[in-house]
Amino acid sequence: MIQQEMLTYQQLDGELNRIERDLRKNENFVRRRQYKAASQECEETISKLDARAQDLKNQLAQAQQTVRRITEVIDEHTREIGTLEDVDELNYMNKKLNEQLSELNAVEKEIKRIIREGDEIAKAFEETSAKLPRLVAGYNKCNEEFNKATAEVKPRVNEIRAQQSELRKSIDDNLFNIYKKVADGGLSPVFVPLEGGTRCGGCRMEMPKAIVDAQFAGKNYMRCEHCGRIIFKQE
Numbered sequence: 001m002i003q004q005e006m007l008t009y010q011q012l013d014g015e016l017n018r019i020e021r022d023l024r025k026n027e028n029f030v031r032r033r034q035y036k037a038a039s040q041e042c043e044e045t046i047s048k049l050d051a052r053a054q055d056l057k058n059q060l061a062q063a064q065q066t067v068r069r070i071t072e073v074i075d076e077h078t079r080e081i082g083t084l085e086d087v088d089e090l091n092y093m094n095k096k097l098n099e100q101l102s103e104l105n106a107v108e109k110e111i112k113r114i115i116r117e118g119d120e121i122a123k124a125f126e127e128t129s130a131k132l133p134r135l136v137a138g139y140n141k142c143n144e145e146f147n148k149a150t151a152e153v154k155p156r157v158n159e160i161r162a163q164q165s166e167l168r169k170s171i172d173d174n175l176f177n178i179y180k181k182v183a184d185g186g187l188s189p190v191f192v193p194l195e196g197g198t199r200c201g202g203c204r205m206e207m208p209k210a211i212v213d214a215q216f217a218g219k220n221y222m223r224c225e226h227c228g229r230i231i232f233k234q235e
């Protein structure tokens with residue numbers, strides 16, 4: 001027979017698990033998580049928009065520099081044209097001037113594109129930022145409600161913990177270690193009674209009687225091969 005204190009401890013763990021499960025199913029817990037995910041998404045969008053805006057700013061600065069450079073060349077060409085009398089030279093300089101003008105045209109188009117994209121980003125930024133306060137308020141409200149739900153079960157949780165630490169003093173270390181190891185693996189309850197002489201009280205699998213008898217020889221518990229729980233004989 002497994003120590004009664006161990007079984008009571010396990011029963012209390014079961015209650016703690018149920019309390020925790022209920023809290024996780026709590027509507028405010030679920031919605032709080034959704035609000036959090038949504039605001040994180042907003043913040044990520046904002047930081048992406050920020051990066052894109054910075055990128056556009058750099059592009060704009062570069063385009064403006066190109067405009068300045070072309071304007072200088074155009075001024076230079078214009079001055080030169082004023083001093084020329086030879087028709088061939090004039091034609092040649094006109095051609096060069098036209099090249100610069102068409103380059104200037106292209107850069108101006110590029111600047112318009114940058115400004116248009118900048119406007120789109122500003123709009124997206126505004127829309128995304130406008131969502132944030134509602135999400136934050138929603139999160140805070142759910143958080144507050146969920147904290148209330150947590151506070152409600154807190155006295156019972158504390159009571160259970162106090163009871164468990166009292167019980168722990170009487171539980172055999174070896175037994176407790178086995179319990180912890182199996183429980184940490186996610187099984188609950190860990191200790192289950194042998195049912196009908198050949199059945200695991202946890203997973204309900206039937207075992208050959210010869211194996212059960214052999215396993216119990218010299219000790220008061222056995223490990224279920226199917227579910228890994230510890231099966232004990234009830235007296």
Ligand SMILES: [Zn+2]
Nearest residue numbers: 200203224227
């Ligand atoms: Zn089992």
